Amino acid sequence: MKKALSFVLAAVMAxxxxxxxxxxxxxxxxxxxxxVTIQVAALESAYGADVWKEVxxxxxxxxxxxxxxxxDKNLEDVIGASMQGGEYPDVVHLATGRxxxxxxxxxxxxxxTDLTDVLSMTVPGESxxxxxxxxxxxxxxxxxxxYGDGKTYLSPMFYSPCGLxxxxxxxxxxxxxxxxxxxxxxxxxxxxxxEGIALFTYPTTGYFDAFLYALMYSVGGAEFFDKATHYTDGxxxxxxxxxxxxxxxxxxxxxxxxTPAQANxxxxxxxxxxxxxxxALFMPNGTWIVGEMADAPRADGFKWGMTALPAVExxxxxxxxxxxxxxxxxxxxAHVDEAKQFVAFLYSDKACxxxxxxxxxxxxxxxxxxxxxxxxxxxxxxxxxxxxxxxNGAKAAMGNFASYTAVAGLGTVREVFLxxxxxxxxxxxxxxxxxxxxxTASAQMLANIQG
Amino acid sequence: MKNHKGYGRFxxxxxxxxxxxxxxxxxxxxxxxxxxxxxxxxxxxxxxxFVGLDNFKALFQDASFIRSxxxxxxxxxxxxxxxxxxxxxxxxxxxxxxxxxxxFFRVVFYIPNILSVVVIAGIFSAIYxxxxxxxxxxxxxxxxxxxxVLWKDAPMVMTSLIIAMIWQAIGYYMVMYMASMSSVxxxxxxxxxxDGAGRIAQFFKxxxxxxxxxxxxxxxxxxxxxxxxxxxxxxxMTSGGPNGASEVALSYMYGQKDAGxxxxxxxxxxxxxxxxxxxxxAVNKVTKREPLEF
Numbered sequence: 184m185k186k187a188l189s190f191v192l193a194a195v196m197a198x199x200x201x202x203x204x205x206x207x208x209x210x211x212x213x214x215x216x217x218x219v220t221i222q223v224a225a226l227e228s229a230y231g232a233d234v235w236k237e238v239x240x241x242x243x244x245x246x247x248x249x250x251x252x253x254x255d256k257n258l259e260d261v262i263g264a265s266m267q268g269g270e271y272p273d274v275v276h277l278a279t280g281r282x283x284x285x286x287x288x289x290x291x292x293x294x295x296t297d298l299t300d301v302l303s304m305t306v307p308g309e310s311x312x313x314x315x316x317x318x319x320x321x322x323x324x325x326x327x328x329x330y331g332d333g334k335t336y337l338s339p340m341f342y343s344p345c346g347l348x349x350x351x352x353x354x355x356x357x358x359x360x361x362x363x364x365x366x367x368x369x370x371x372x373x374x375x376x377x378e379g380i381a382l383f384t385y386p387t388t389g390y391f392d393a394f395l396y397a398l399m400y401s402v403g404g405a406e407f408f409d410k411a412t413h414y415t416d417g418x419x420x421x422x423x424x425x426x427x428x429x430x431x432x433x434x435x436x437x438x439x440x441x442t443p444a445q446a447n448x449x450x451x452x453x454x455x456x457x458x459x460x461x462x463a464l465f466m467p468n469g470t471w472i473v474g475e476m477a478d479a480p481r482a483d484g485f486k487w488g489m490t491a492l493p494a495v496e497x498x499x500x501x502x503x504x505x506x507x508x509x510x511x512x513x514x515x516x517a518h519v520d521e522a523k524q525f526v527a528f529l530y531s532d533k534a535c536x537x538x539x540x541x542x543x544x545x546x547x548x549x550x551x552x553x554x555x556x557x558x559x560x561x562x563x564x565x566x567x568x569x570x571x572x573x574x575n576g577a578k579a580a581m582g583n584f585a586s587y588t589a590v591a592g593l594g595t596v597r598e599v600f601l602x603x604x605x606x607x608x609x610x611x612x613x614x615x616x617x618x619x620x621x622x623t624a625s626a627q628m629l630a631n632i633q634g
Numbered sequence: 635m636k637n638h639k640g641y642g643r644f645x646x647x648x649x650x651x652x653x654x655x656x657x658x659x660x661x662x663x664x665x666x667x668x669x670x671x672x673x674x675x676x677x678x679x680x681x682x683x684f685v686g687l688d689n690f691k692a693l694f695q696d697a698s699f700i701r702s703x704x705x706x707x708x709x710x711x712x713x714x715x716x717x718x719x720x721x722x723x724x725x726x727x728x729x730x731x732x733x734x735x736x737x738f739f740r741v742v743f744y745i746p747n748i749l750s751v752v753v754i755a756g757i758f759s760a761i762y763x764x765x766x767x768x769x770x771x772x773x774x775x776x777x778x779x780x781x782x783v784l785w786k787d788a789p790m791v792m793t794s795l796i797i798a799m800i801w802q803a804i805g806y807y808m809v810m811y812m813a814s815m816s817s818v819x820x821x822x823x824x825x826x827x828x829d830g831a832g833r834i835a836q837f838f839k840x841x842x843x844x845x846x847x848x849x850x851x852x853x854x855x856x857x858x859x860x861x862x863x864x865x866x867x868x869x870x871m872t873s874g875g876p877n878g879a880s881e882v883a884l885s886y887m888y889g890q891k892d893a894g895x896x897x898x899x900x901x902x903x904x905x906x907x908x909x910x911x912x913x914x915x916a917v918n919k920v921t922k923r924e925p926l927e928f
Contacts, residue, residue, distance in 0.1 A: 263677070263678070266678050267677060267678060269680065282873075282892065283892050284892045284893060284894065285678070285892075287894065288676050288677060288678055288679075288892075288894045289678060291676060291894050292676045292678065292681075292894070294678065294679060387875075388875075388877075440784070441764035441765065441782070441784060441787075443784070443787050443788070443875075443876040443877075444762075444764050444784040444785065444786040444787040444876070445764070446875060446876060447786070447871075447872050447873040447875045447876075448873045449755060449756075449759055449870065449871065449873070450759055450786070453763070515680075589676070589893055589894035589895045590895075591688075591689060591692035591693070591696065591890075591895055591898040592692050592693075592695060592696035592697075592698070592699070594698065594893070595893050598698075598878070602875070602876075602877045602878065603877055605788075605875060605876035605877040606788065606876065606877040609784070609787050609788045609876065611788045611789075611877075611879075612877070
């Protein structure tokens with residue numbers, strides 16, 4: 184009886200193995216006979232899914248390489264399981280900074296294909312090289328070259344200037360001017376307070392990354408930014424760091440007090456609504472905000488405005504952080520050469536045009552702007568104003584905190600640097616405690632830094 | 635004899651699919667959790683390093699983990715106590731008393747249980763809204779001035795989760811208690827009446843002892859479901875915020891996986907498994923009584 188049972192069990196398990204294995208065998212045979220099919224996994228973001236369908240079709244028409252496209256709002260959930268099983272898409276378009284942190288994990292585990300040679304490849308269907316098309320600076324940041332060895336592992340995609348968004352209509356109505364220094368900012372804050380309007384709000388603490396990077400640039404320039412983002416010993420004791428901490432801590436006292444209660448993934452649009460309702464003046468955000476809040480009710484005479492971060496002192500530099508997404512090739516990808524061609528094609532005139540004409544699911548125009556020279560000139564409406572921020576005196580800030588090997592109990596950059604802002608606003612944490620925690624964590628991050 | 639053998643084979647054949655599926659999808663993954671908790675690896679990385687019990691050592695020095703466990707225990711204790719008391723009370727009233735609209739109440743209490751947690755989170759998002767939310771509006775009405783309690787901010791956020799979880803759970807346990815209460819013979823209550831026992835005495839002397847087996851089962855349910863439901867509520871209502879104040883054990887485990895610490899998050903999984911297992915065993919042991927027959 185026992186023997187029979189174990190025999191049956193063994194037989195069933197063997198059968199299930201055969202069934203699983205045969206699938207792999209099939210794909211193996213089709214590979215050798217049919218023209219190559221690459222798998223592209225792209226996040227369906229505010230720019231909609233149609234652009235990816237069009238771009239992959241255009242790529243197939245140009246090169247004859249077929250594309251199996253996966254496009255989803257929760258891309259991590261769709262491709263995550265099969266990647267854990269060892270099956271990787273050939274190209275992934277998914278930025279860092281997402282909650283699931285999938286791209287960060289690939290960076291930390293060094294599971295990316297080196298894309299440096301893509302830069303010297305000719306764009307399919309054109310005569311120019313990729314490096315001649317990508318705008319300056321985009322392939323020199325830690326977001327594209329995570330290990331600081333001059334090699335590009337992630338390809339820059341859709342960029343968007345970030346800054347402080349406000350109701351330009353309200354400023355006209357009250358006769359206020361947009362502050363250019365932090366001192367003017369605090370003055371305005373007191374004036375607004377007298378009228379029952381808070382100076383500041385933020386959707387979630389995650390939006391402070393672009394804010395903090397631009398702030399670090401405007402306080403100490405590129406040199407301080409590099410030291411800070413590489414957790415250099417003693418950097419948090421410098422006067423520059425102190426200025427950054429003081430500004431954020433002071434800003435916390437000027438923040439609409441209901442902000443932390445709504446600063447989560449479910450209620451963050453209610454914080455954005457505070458600006459639309461004239462209950463807060465400024466919030467850090469990106470150009471996608473216009474499409475995101477398109478259907479929300481708003482105060483009479485509401486008009487979107489966007490400004491770079493104020494300078495620290497009169498005549499100082501003001502910075503706007505350039506947020507951009509990334510496309511990359513997992514090192515486990517089966518068709519690396521074809522994948523690189525696809526990445527190169529993303530910078531072709533054809534692809535840029537398709538991306539710039541993107542529409543979201545509601546049919547509103549949400550242009551996805553490739554970091555290619557000359558693309559932003561053709562924009563219209565609010566977006567023209569947003570993308571011209573660098574023409575109007577603001578400097579571009581790029582880069583991010585250096586990647587470090589994950590350590591149990593250490594926490595992510597967001598948990599250490601940004602999430603405590605909620606506690607600064609609701610008063611459960613003092614500035615000194617916040618700085619002390621950052622110093623402890625930063626030392627550990629330095630010890631585990633990659634590259 | 636021959637017939638008996640054929641019967642045995644038939645039983646084996648019928649049981650095999652279930653046993654195999656159970657083994658592949660339940661036993662194997664559970665064993666794998668224990669194995670992976672001893673390794674250091676990322677979720678998508680093919681490489682893993684054996685680190686022994688290092689993950690567990692790190693756990694006990696991780697203040698965020700300790701806070702998430704404290705929150706979990708707080709939820710288990712408070713949600714269980716209040717839900718248990720209210721569900722028993724409502725079940726007692728709805729089975730023993732003659733109320734107008736009894737069926738209406740049964741349905742109303744049970745409705746939260748059939749709603750998905752995401753829907754409940756949406757409902758409570760409106761209830762807890764700082765400006766013109768339901769709770770703050772009612773409070774303002776009685777206070778005579780505008781009250782702005784920040785339900786999802788640091789000091790109140792756990793209370794807000796507790797209220798939502800109790801609201802969701804009461805109906806389910808009420809129905810369980812009602813089912814066993816209605817099987818208690820009417821004659822017992824009649825004779826108690828003749829002896830002069832009041833309604834409260836009847837509840838504690840007759841109803842409670844006779845549904846004790848049922849209560850013990852539900853206590854285990856309380857522990858397991860509170861741990862699981864807390865994850866859903868936290869994910870859907872607060873995302874663990876502000877600044878980790880409402881993080882519970884399972885949501886912390888999930889977050890560690892996303893931070894690239896797959897082995898570490900499996901170690902948290904092992905801790906939660908052992909914790910719920912031991913707590914259920916302890917509760918079972920403490921509440922053991924001689925079963926009473928009608």
